[in-house]
Amino acid sequence: MEIQDAYKQKMTAQLKEWAAQINLLEAKVENVSVDIQIMRAKQLVELRVRQRAAHEKMRELETASGEAWNQVKVTADKIWDDLKVGIADVQSKFK
Secondary structure, rough: OOOHHHHHHHHHHHHHHHHHHHHHOOOHHOOOHHHHHHHHHHHHHHHHHHHHHHHHHHHHHOOHHHHHHHHHHHHHHHHHHHHHHHOOOOOHHHH
């Protein structure tokens, strides 16, 4: 169980960090032209969708055990990777 608990703690912390990064990106959108705001707003909506999916997987991880936990973890890792890449992509466009 220790590995599962450590994994959950790590992912919970990572989700909080990503939430802060998305909040910062949303704040930056307010300082660009309207055309860019529209484009970035769509990207931020997609990030929030990915973030909600990651939170949902965290809830599944909290209730899963044994082999089911391992299967949920595989899916969770994919969702977290997608969210991480999405955040990095949007951040790069603000530089």
